[in-house]
Amino acid sequence: MGYTFHTSEDQRIMLEAVGANSLDDLIEQIPPEIRLQRPLDLPPARGELELTQHLENLARKNIGAGSAVCFLGGGSYDHFVPAVVDALASRGEFYTSYTPYQPEVSQGNLQVMFEYQTLICQLTGMDVSNASLYDGGTAAVEAVLLSMSVTKRSRKVVTVASVHPEYRQVIGTYFAHLDAELVTVPATAGVVSLEDLAAAVDDQTACVLLQQPNFFGCLEQVEAIAKIAHDRGALLVLAVDPVSLGLLKRPGDLGVDVVVAEGQSLGTPMSFGGPYLGIMACREPFLRRMPGRIAGQTVDRRGKRCWVLTLQTREQHIRREKATSNICTNQGLFALRAAIYLTAMGPQGLRETAELCLRKSRYALERVTGGERWKSAFGLPTFKEFVVRDRQCKVREALDEAVRAGILAGLPLGRWYPDLDDCLLVAVTEKRTKDEIDRWSDCLLGRRPTA
Amino acid sequence: MRNVRASQLIFELSKAGRRAAHLPHCDVPCRDVKELIGDEHRADAPPPLPEVAEPEIVRHFTNLSQLNMSVDTHFYPLGSCTMKHNPKRNERLASLPGIIDVHPCQPDATIQGLLQLLFELQVMLGEISGLPAVSLQPAAGAHGELAALMVAAACFRDRGERRTKVLAPDTAHGTNPASARMAGFDTVTVKSTPAGLVDLDDLRAKLDDQIGVFMITNPNTLGIFDGQVAKIAELVHARGGLIYLDGANMNAILGITRPGDFGADMMHYNPHKTFSGPHGGGGPGAGPICVTAALGEYLPVPVVRRDGDRYSLDFDRPRSIGRVRTFFGNVGVLVRAYCYLLTHGAEGLREASALALLNANYLLSRVRHILPVPQGDRCMHEFVASAAALKKERGVSAMDVAKRLLDYGFHSPTVYFPLTVPEAVMIEPTETESKETLDAFAEALFRITEEPADLLHEAPHTTPVSRPDEVQAARRTILKWTPC
Known part of the structure; x- marks a missing residue:
């Protein structure tokens, strides 16, 4: 039931041209003793209709944001995706092409990469962007490795407990093989204290890795932390929520050296965690240490403006073990989606999206903390996420109850922070209506929904 | 238009x-x-x-x-990249509500269908590879290599062994040595014989107690199955090392032979190649890895487990190397791979591979009179021709041929890789092309070799742009638009 063409006559002619009697003659390079002597043990082949029914059955066993009301965040968000994003990214000329190795027949993809890089620079205020990495976590690792290479300090990196725990775990995994130490400064108040951070950063520190808004939704003092890092010769790597930049100051205007982000918020569905895209942008002097594909402008032989993959001597297919990273592909399709999304939003649309997130999130926080049971965990300004603490310490029961009411009410933090076991991380995007927020808070407060 | x-x-x-x-x-x-x-x-x-x-x-x-060539519009015989047909049904099914709108941190009870799908995919990938322990987490082939090398390093550490070297043949993808370095290993290159196989004498000379992993691509990047692989595995295992199979070329051997049966301890798949996930203009891919049962406890977290008819994400794996990315994996790509496997079944997969070999061998039989193929008359799923003679006699390079093919309406093969073949032209037709297309491609190649050299140096002539000035792009870098 595959996608092949040959009639038996085609096959006969082709085998004859090859000088083979049968298809089995073509595997003669494989020694008989290592050939598989039985059919693979796999489910039977299904036609398109049966396959569709099977997948629909599996999909029905899941509760997604389309059938429940989603207040989950922590790096993946239920933002609105305009139809133009799906319609344009579904063009086969985009999604069935590959890395633009032949620029003459890839100007579409190359121009998209160039436009994406420009949009990311406009969004972040940084000098240069690559054409994307895998996801937020691996982008954070690459930024840390870049910092180690730029500063020639390969043993120590400082981060904060308010950075996405999975980013920190990923860095920990990589560091276990590189003889480097990741020092994590606590953020018990919801943000890091400048004194604690200053005490941890020394002249061996390659960079400080910070997140804004941080994992708890709170706002860190980025500019002051940049100064602490720079005073000791370290870089500041900042992980951001791209949507927040509709409202917050741009990292490039705050002294940040490298910006990374989970790009999912920019027009990519949640899809159980991937594929997404890792955003990475930096200051110009670090360009040649940046990993990943980069598109550059040039001219063709007739002097016409065009685009190519450039600075490839950084990359693994040229430099092999001396490359800046082992990364090969970028996330082209999702960089395209991000580019279309940012273009469709424009400055006003992105600002309004960010303002809606902010106002709705604040409304939700105030509403749920208006009762006896929940209180704001940190009492600090937040953007679209916040942490609430359950005075009854029954977070899991509350979540189960909410699922029964068709609400994915928040992320329990105990999985990553044992001392926040009674806390819930809640995300409120522009999609959540007042009615949904009211139902959510009623549910968490144990009230009957106001019908 | x-x-x-x-x-x-x-x-x-x-x-x-x-x-x-x-x-x-x-x-x-x-x-x-x-x-x-x-x-x-x-x-x-x-x-x-x-x-x-x-x-x-x-x-x-x-x-x-419309400025792009793509699989939907053109024959795209880009060697090593397996540019096969991207089934439309897979696109639709990966976008079903209940799959595409699921948040990565939902309670297991709300995602039983998805976990079932991913668990079944783990089992199928284990069966196809003969390596039963599977992680779906890596985001791409190169990421899978890195994760598996970390698995190997963790295993050596547990055994109390200090192994510092990763060996790879000179025909290996550039990602192999780059991944080895990121996993903390030094890399050593092993020579190939003129026939394109691993030089066993050179391998023996470089084997010592420091060997951690030998990385092999089989079939290799020349499109040749290295029949010595079991012997290589024996030599490496005898020194306590592990064999890693770069699965870039799995499309040649599905259901025919299994890496676990020819001595591999670890491997990655490229589902965007082998299992038809679209390449997306350069990603996303995915890089699931399979390892022996003994190495399974080191795999990244989480993995999907089944207890009776309940599925869950297992994070409680004390010897795991940890996380290698955020969240579970490139699930959209994995769902497409699952659909591809269920569409084919065991017999269909074996047939897909057999027909990939037929198409490559047929094209080889038509091309080798036009451009010599140094490594023989037969190949697996791809072959590497050389324009060295053409260059010497007429000054026409592999690049000239590649560029002129664009004018004939074909995407170029991979050129100048592998590095061991001068003026390399690496052609992988895949099984989803007709005899007529292959004939037309061979005919175009023949006509190109008859054309005046000057015409070829200036090719392509009919594309939206002519050859870009890459030197200027790298020297005077313009990486974003700025208002004038």
Whole structure:
């Protein structure tokens, strides 16, 4: 039931041209003793209709944001995706092409990469962007490795407990093989204290890795932390929520050296965690240490403006073990989606999206903390996420109850922070209506929904 | 039809006051944002993104798409990349509600269907590879290599062994040595014989007690199955090392032979190649890895487990190397791979591989009279021809041939890789092409070799742009648009 063409006559002619009697003659390079002597043990082949029914059955066993009301965040968000994003990214000329190795027949993809890089620079205020990495976590690792290479300090990196725990775990995994130490400064108040951070950063520190808004939704003092890092010769790597930049100051205007982000918020569905895209942008002097594909402008032989993959001597297919990273592909399709999304939003649309997130999130926080049971965990300004603490310490029961009411009410933090076991991380995007927020808070407060 | 007037950047179409998206009115109390976010955090103005209307966006990106060659529009015999047909059903099914709208941190009870799918995919990938322990987490082939090398390093550490070297043949993908370095190993290159196989004498000479992993691509990047692989595994295992199979070329051997049966301890798949996931203009891919049962406890977290008819994400794996990315994996790509496997079944997969071999061998039989194929008359799923003679006799390079093919309406093969073949032209037709297409490609190649050298040096002639000045692009780097 595959996608092949040959009639038996085609096959006969082709085998004859090859000088083979049968298809089995073509595997003669494989020694008989290592050939598989039985059919693979796999489910039977299904036609398109049966396959569709099977997948629909599996999909029905899941509760997604389309059938429940989603207040989950922590790096993946239920933002609105305009139809133009799906319609344009579904063009086969985009999604069935590959890395633009032949620029003459890839100007579409190359121009998209160039436009994406420009949009990311406009969004972040940084000098240069690559054409994307895998996801937020691996982008954070690459930024840390870049910092180690730029500063020639390969043993120590400082981060904060308010950075996405999975980013920190990923860095920990990589560091276990590189003889480097990741020092994590606590953020018990919801943000890091400048004194604690200053005490941890020394002249061996390659960079400080910070997140804004941080994992708890709170706002860190980025500019002051940049100064602490720079005073000791370290870089500041900042992980951001791209949507927040509709409202917050741009990292490039705050002294940040490298910006990374989970790009999912920019027009990519949640899809159980991937594929997404890792955003990475930096200051110009670090360009040649940046990993990943980069598109550059040039001219063709007739002097016409065009685009190519450039600075490839950084990359693994040229430099092999001396490359800046082992990364090969970028996330082209999702960089395209991000580019279309940012273009469709424009400055006003992105600002309004960010303002809606902010106002709705604040409304939700105030509403749920208006009762006896929940209180704001940190009492600090937040953007679209916040942490609430359950005075009854029954977070899991509350979540189960909410699922029964068709609400994915928040992320329990105990999985990553044992001392926040009674806390819930809640995300409120522009999609959540007042009615949904009211139902959510009623549910968490144990009230009957106001019908 | 391509619009010849469309040549502007989206930024050049921008005009203050235009917009596409209109957000809803705020239905909660519309408080002043200055009250909610302090001046020290709030920007005075939104970022300077372009301002364009929806019709302009649609036309702009549609016109851009038409400047690309793609599998949907052209024969794309890019060696090592397996540019096969991307089934439309898989696109639709990966976008079903209940799959595409699932948050990565939902309770297991709300995602039983998805976990079942991923568990079944783990089992199928284990069966196809003969390596039963599977992680779906890595985001790409190179990421899978890195994760598996970390698994190996963790295993050596547990055994109390200090093994510092990764060996790979000179025909290996560049990602192999780059991944080895990121996993903390030194890399050593092993020579190939003139026939394109691993030079066993050179391997023996470089084997010592420091060997950690031998990375092999089999079939290799020359499109040859190295029949010595079991012997190689024996030599490496005898020194306590492990064998890693770079699964880039799995499309040649599905159901025919299994890496676990020829001595591999670890491998990755490229589902965007082998299992038809689209390449997306350069990603996303995925890089699931399979390892022996003994190495399974070191795999990244989480893995999907089944207890009776309940599925869950297992994070409680004390010897795991840990996480290698955020969240579970490139699930959209994995769902497409699952659909591909269920569409084919065991017999269909074996047939797909057999027909990939038939197409490659048939094309080889037509091409070798035009461009010599140094490594023989037979191949697996791809072969590497050489334009060295053409270059010597007429000054026409592999690049010239590649560029001229574009004028004939074919995407170019991979050129100048592997590095061991001078003027390499690496051709992988895949099984989803007809005899007529292969004949037309061979005919175009023949006609090109008869054309005047000057015409070829200037090729392509009919594409949206001619050859770009890559030297200028690297010297005077312009990496973003700036207002004049």
